[in-house]
Amino acid sequence: MGKVAEALRDRIGEELAVSDWLEVDQARIDAFAACTEDFQWIHVDRERAAAGPFGATIAHGFLTLSLLPRLTSGVWAAGLQLDAMLNYGLDKLRFLTPVTAGSRIRNRLRLLSVEEKGPGRTLIAFENTVEIEGAQKPALVAHTLVMAFG
Numbered sequence: 001m002g003k004v005a006e007a008l009r010d011r012i013g014e015e016l017a018v019s020d021w022l023e024v025d026q027a028r029i030d031a032f033a034a035c036t037e038d039f040q041w042i043h044v045d046r047e048r049a050a051a052g053p054f055g056a057t058i059a060h061g062f063l064t065l066s067l068l069p070r071l072t073s074g075v076w077a078a079g080l081q082l083d084a085m086l087n088y089g090l091d092k093l094r095f096l097t098p099v100t101a102g103s104r105i106r107n108r109l110r111l112l113s114v115e116e117k118g119p120g121r122t123l124i125a126f127e128n129t130v131e132i133e134g135a136q137k138p139a140l141v142a143h144t145l146v147m148a149f150g
Helices: 003-011 026-036 046-050 061-066 068-072
Strands: 015-018 022-024 084-095 103-118 121-132 140-149
Touching: 003 103, 003 121, 026 061, 061 068, 061 084, 061 140, 068 103, 068 121
Parallel strands: none
Antiparallel strands: 015 103, 022 103, 084 140, 103 121, 121 140
């Protein structure tokens, strides 16, 4: 068994980390809209959104998803001496609660599985639950895959 799989196999099912809170402000939402050219009013028109279903602008779901690397910050890989890590994909993704501008979010990271894929390659599956401060339901739940080399 490879060193990565050996280091992680006993932690399957375990919560590996809870990130610090991160504010999702309007500037971040506007920057994401500019990058993706998705200027839907619910994201960028403060006046119209204030009268809309959520009472404020909301972050794009894919903005929240794109913050997973920032919210994870490699804490699960500490001490593993990896050569590289690559996003490998998603097995499941659900957007459950909109993130209104100015909200703070954090990620709960749970290890789902570890699978050797050849010499020096390990496929790792995580469950990410992005919580919104003060909300009962999470913003999203995503099962992400990472290919670890080393």
